[in-house]
Amino acid sequence: MNPSPIPVPVTVVAAPPEWWQVIGGLSPLAVLVTALVAAVIGLLTLRQKAQADNRSEWWHRAQWALDASMSANSSIAEMGQRAIAILGRSELATTEELRLLKVGTRNPLSAADPARRVEHAPAARSVAPPLLPASAEDRNVQLAAAEARVALDRRLGEDTPGWISALAQQRRG
Secondary structure, rough: OOOOOOOOOOOOOOOOOOOHHHHHHHHHHHHHHHHHHHHHHHHHHHHHHHHHHHHHHHHHHHHHHHHOOOOOOOOHHHHHHHHHHHOOOOOOHHHHHHHHHHHHHHHHHHOOHHHHOOOOOHHHHHOOOOOOOOOOHHOOOHHHHHHHHHHHHHHHHOOOOHHHHHHOOOOOO
């Protein structure tokens, strides 16, 4: 038998990896980071679109409420005033939009303004409730408008005239 040679340990020294090999090794991490960034951007875009859609729908409802509040039909006008009060409580409404909603409460409240109805009584504008309107339907519209005005003024941080607050607190007959 021939003697076998004694193995000699051989050390192989490899060259350091090239730059493209290092980058190639990091590519799975780069793909993961890119996917996470794309997912975050996608979610933020969807959230922004949903908020824009909600605001758009809020504005469609506000337009209906303002149109209805000016209706000659007392039942529709009352519904419009109630819708204005509800829409005024929404967080979707900006300050500018709340001011626009206040416009819808002016007509029924101007008819109930004690200063307009009692010409020779300067103190009538304080907190005295207004005189009864010609009909119960008109009174309901005025009550709803007063409630809407109080809600809008509260959101805007403005003071509501006392006679409007008193009108808003009256119970329906």
